[in-house]
Amino acid sequence: MNNIISYGEIxxxxxPSGALPGGAPMNVAYHLQQLGQSPAxxxxxxxxxxxxDLLTFLKEKNVDTEHVQLDYHLPTGIVHATANDHGEMQYDIVAPVAWDNIAVADDTIPLVKHAQYFIFGSLATRNKTSRDTLFTLLEEARTKVLDINLRAPHxxxxxxxxxxxxxxILKMNVSELELITGWFADFKSSADRIAMIQEKFDIxxxxxxxxxxxxxxxxxxxxxxxxxxxxKVADTIGSGDSFLAAMLTNIIQQRSPEEALTFASALGALVAxxxxxxxxxxxxxxHELINNDNTVRSTK
Structure with missing residues (x-):
């Protein structure tokens, strides 16, 4: 049984160095599988x-591909990725592509309804078809995990x-935190920004x-x-996705917040x-990274 469902782009x-499989929801599914989960x-x-070739890659990594749909008109998605002067990746996300056209299939609603966790992001909402499908599935989902993944102008x-x-559960990076909270007010600290989102949206x-x-x-x-x-950073692609997969794995295993944050931080660094x-x-x-450095603290 699939306890975790990941929805969105592939x-x-x-x-510059060549083509690599990607898409945040696919990356999360890959890392969940690596960590011993059984995501769909x-x-x-x-x-x-x-x-x-993407299907071949996923099958080689033992990721469930049963719910990856085929589109007879739109091509498989591609993104032109380049690094800026700070080593951060910049993305030109081509549209329209097949993942803009995800449909509600006969098996998807029961699949989502019976899973404990449903992972989704903002990029799959750029097109009406995939957006409508997402909101339909969110009505059936139990624990909803938003990996916000804001990509302008999408x-x-x-x-x-x-x-x-x-x-x-909401996962975001600090730039996304600052952008979203900036819609409402000016804040002095990340802690205040997080508290505002937590209160306003009841997360x-x-x-x-x-x-x-x-x-x-x-x-x-x-x-x-x-x-x-x-x-030593090679690139930041997928680092946040692996972090999320590690967090969810530790939550499922009922690890403490300190343990979950440590493990997720270590995997994110390893992938980077x-x-x-x-x-x-x-x-x-x-665990080798964790054994070398474990600096978690909690604050009120």
């Missing part, structure tokens, strides 16, 4: 070589606020990644922070030290 990241992935590909405030209203758990500076987690009103693990969003790694390598 694509190829076209990097709902998306859509074109009837082309790129789509065929979002707007009204839809983002609608997604926030659905979320039980029990909010997780904010801070890049090289670690991550914050506010769950049920208590704030935790990890200072991050120092690694390797090329692409879905590198190979072992759980032992995550």
């Amino acid at each position: 694509l190829w990241d076209l990097l 992935f709902i998306s859509r590909i074109g009837l082309d070589e790129r789509g065929k 979002f707007n405030r009204a839809i983002v606020e609608s997604l926030l209203q659905k979320a039980d 029990p758990t909010i997780i904010v990644t801070l890049g090289a500076d670690g991550a914050l987690m506010n769950t049920n009103g208590k704030l935790y922070r990890h200072e991050g693990f120092k690694v 030290s390797r090329a692409g969003g879905c590198p190979d790694y072992t759980i032992d390598e995550i």
Whole structure:
């Protein structure tokens, strides 16, 4: 049985060094599988070589592809990815593509209804078809996990606020935190920003990644922070996606917030030290990073 469902884009990241499988929901599904979970992935590909190659990749990684739909008209998604002067990735997300056209299939509603966690983001709302399908599935979902993943110009405030209203767990980066809270007021600290979103949208758990500076987690009103693990960064693709997969795995395993934040921070750093969003790694390598540095504290 699939306890976790990931919904949204699947694509190829076209990097200067070559093409790599990508899309945040697909990356999360990959990392969940790596961590011993059994996720299902709902998306859509074109009837082309790129789509065929993505299916082959997922099957090789033992990720469930049963709910990846085929589109007879639109091509498989691609993204032109380049690094800026700070090493952060910039994305040109081509449209329209197959994952803009995800439909409500006969098996998707019962699939979502019986899973404990449903992961979704904002990018899959850029087109009406996939957006309508998402909101239909959100009506059936139990624990709703919003990986906000804002990519200009593919979002707007009204839809983002609608997604926030659905979320039980919210994961975002610090730039997204500042952007969203800036719609409402001026804040002096990330803690104040998190508290505002938590109160306004009634979200029990909010997780904010801070890049090289670690991550914050506010769950049920208590704030935790990890200072991050120092690694030599290859690229940041998929780092946040692996972080989310690790957080959910630890939540399922009923680990403490401190343990979950430490483990997720370690995996995010490990993935950032390797090329692409879905590198190979072992759980032992995550624990090696943890054993070298474990600096979590909680604050009121």
